[in-house]
Amino acid sequence: MSLRHALLGLLADGPASGYDLLGTFRTTLSNVxxxxxxxxxxxxxxxxxxxxTRVAAEGPRGRKTYEITEPGRTELRHWLLEVDPSGYRRNDILLRVFLLGAVEWDEAREFLHRRTEFARERHTEFESMGKTTDWDDSALSVYGRLTLEWGKRFTQMQAEWSEWAEKEIEAAQAAQAALTEQR
Known part of the structure; x- marks a missing residue:
């Protein structure tokens, strides 16, 4: 995703100033x-x-309100419907997991335990956000709820996976210790 397309998408909902857009980012998009x-x-x-885009209005102290143009809508539509998402090509968490063999068993398990706790905390934040947000039937609310639900499900999966992975490391450590004792 690009910032360019995020801004075009927000402006497709209606004109806004940079300050307004920053507020929307802080309250909704900052999680993604x-x-x-x-x-x-x-x-x-x-x-x-x-x-x-174009400047639709200028206010005091140079405040500009922007609106999307037809070429902007065409660009947004093209990006939304025709450009394939890159997906999760880079994931620094999984890269670290892949390389955990470079540290001690206990350190690896602690890393995964921290990931579990972090995912649970984020999940709780998302749950709270869903309960405290004043949802309506606007496009931003409908698609915002869909995005929030993805975040809740993803963090739930992350917590479950991290717990499972921590147990896998514990089992591997126990198997290695048993093998060492046999020698």
Whole structure:
């Protein structure tokens, strides 16, 4: 996913200033695609220069409200429906798991235990977010709920997998210790 397409998608819902978009990122998208203020404003400038958005209004202190243009809608639609997602080609957690043989058994199990706890905490945060958000029938709410549900299910799976993996390491450690004793 790119910041460019995230901003186009948010502007497809209606005009917004960079400040408004930053607020939306902080309250909704930060869990799946975080962005800083400088990244958002830089990308808005690029979108405007590319003709994918335009300044709809200028307010006090140079505040600009942007709106998506037809070429921007075409670009967003193309990206949404025709460009295949890259998926999870890089996952630093799984890379670390793959390389855990470089540390002691207890350290490997502790790493996975921390992953379990982290996933549980995130799951709790997502559960709370779902209960405290004022959902409606707008597109952002409908698709926001779908995204949040994915986060809840994904963190649940992460916690279950990490617990399982920790037990697998414990079993491998026990098997290796038994083999060492036999020698």
């Amino acid at each position: 695609w975080p962005a800083t203020q400088s990244q958002i404003y830089t990308e808005l400038t690029k979108l405007d220069a590319a003709g994918l």
